[in-house]
Amino acid sequence: MKSLKDALVLIVGLAALGFGGYKFYLFVNANEQHGAADMWWAIGCAVVFFVCGLIYFLGRVNKEEEIHITQ
Numbered sequence: 001m002k003s004l005k006d007a008l009v010l011i012v013g014l015a016a017l018g019f020g021g022y023k024f025y026l027f028v029n030a031n032e033q034h035g036a037a038d039m040w041w042a043i044g045c046a047v048v049f050f051v052c053g054l055i056y057f058l059g060r061v062n063k064e065e066e067i068h069i070t071q
């Protein structure tokens with residue numbers, strides 16, 4: 001089940017990265033009609049990508065089994 005969570009987080013994070021990059025490209029080359037909306041979409045996608053990265057990497061911290069000297 002953990003690998004399913006990791007796969008889902010990776011897929012959502014990479015999709016947010018791609019869509020955010022596309023929206024940022026539209027913002028940079030925008031006319032006045034949709035420029036601000038594209039900027040907010042890009043910022044929102046960057047936040048989603050950051051949160052997905054945190055979930056993925058923090059889920060892997062300290063997951064090793066410790067063997068104590070006294071055992």
